[in-house]
Amino acid sequence: MKSRSYDSFFANFSNGTRLAIILCLKEKALSVGEIVEKVGGEQSNVSHHLEHLRRCKILNVEKKGKKRIYSLNKKTVMPMLRLVEKHVCNNCESCPMGCGSYAGG
Amino acid sequence: MKSRSYDSFFANFSNGTRLAIILCLKEKALSVGEIVEKVGGEQSNVSHHLEHLRRCKILNVEKKGKKRIYSLNKKTVMPMLRLVEKHVCNNCESCPMGCGSYAGG
DNA sequence: AACTCACATGATTAATATTTCATATGAAAA
DNA sequence: TTTTCATATGAAATATTAATCATGTGAGTT
Numbered sequence: 548m549k550s551r552s553y554d555s556f557f558a559n560f561s562n563g564t565r566l567a568i569i570l571c572l573k574e575k576a577l578s579v580g581e582i583v584e585k586v587g588g589e590q591s592n593v594s595h596h597l598e599h600l601r602r603c604k605i606l607n608v609e610k611k612g613k614k615r616i617y618s619l620n621k622k623t624v625m626p627m628l629r630l631v632e633k634h635v636c637n638n639c640e641s642c643p644m645g646c647g648s649y650a651g652g
Numbered sequence: 653m654k655s656r657s658y659d660s661f662f663a664n665f666s667n668g669t670r671l672a673i674i675l676c677l678k679e680k681a682l683s684v685g686e687i688v689e690k691v692g693g694e695q696s697n698v699s700h701h702l703e704h705l706r707r708c709k710i711l712n713v714e715k716k717g718k719k720r721i722y723s724l725n726k727k728t729v730m731p732m733l734r735l736v737e738k739h740v741c742n743n744c745e746s747c748p749m750g751c752g753s754y755a756g757g
Numbered sequence: 758a759a760c761t762c763a764c765a766t767g768a769t770t771a772a773t774a775t776t777t778c779a780t781a782t783g784a785a786a787a
Numbered sequence: 788t789t790t791t792c793a794t795a796t797g798a799a800a801t802a803t804t805a806a807t808c809a810t811g812t813g814a815g816t817t
Contacts, residue, residue, distance in 0.1 A: 556740075591794090598796090612784070613794080614784095630728060696766080699765055715814090718764080720765095
């Protein structure tokens with residue numbers, strides 16, 4: 548239950564950068580370059596995060612020429628996000644929970 | 653999107669100890685002492701984690717004499733856990749995702 | 758009132774995760 | 788086949804979190 552659980556599923560959502568990546572893929576699949584543009588920061592950093600997300604099957608990859616197109620596993624992710632949105636609405640009127648961070652678009 | 657999101661909702665599930673606390677409250681509400689017994693470790697540490705969980709309204713507290721009874725916000729938490737269980741079944745046959753960590757009882 | 762009990766809190770230390778930097782790889786273009 | 792583009796990878800540096808230790812607080816007991 549120790550180190551492994553840190554690399555686990557939920558860690559992907561509790562990290563700002565990874566959450567940003569997830570959110571920016573809600574619309575449509577994007578290449579790494581495009582993701583970097585959207586979320587900002589170093590390419591290598593985004594790449595590291597993409598690996599985590601892929602490992603947990605939150606994202607899928609597909610090669611296309613020399614690009615790699617990442618897409619969101621919506622089946623899991625969308626209901627998850629909705630669940631938390633609802634939770635916040637119901638419980639966190641004005642609590643300091645950082646509610647804004649996942650309520651994207 | 654920085655430090656705040658770390659203290660955010662999902663962080664509670666990505667931490668082994670906090671997840672253990674959540675799981676041990678699925679059955680019934682427990683006092684701090686009982687939780688400590690179940691999850692092990694120092695009382696103060698458990699207490700710190702309980703605060704996070706309470707802040708995010710994942711747990712509720714109720715005073716009872718000199719004890720404090722913590723209960724789980726099942727409405728949010730249960731469907732969340734189910735969602736991930738399903739995700740793991742569907743996607744992570746044998747991937748090194750630490751799948752065991754939340755599939756508790 | 759002094760004493761426990763049950764728990765919380767704050768500061769310090771230890772553990773882990775994320776960022777950055779330098780560089781590697783692999784696909785297409787020239 | 789050299790070069791460039793798009794992305795990945797590894798190691799070192801930083802930042803963030805969690806665990807520990809010492810102590811505080813408040814409710815009930817004696």
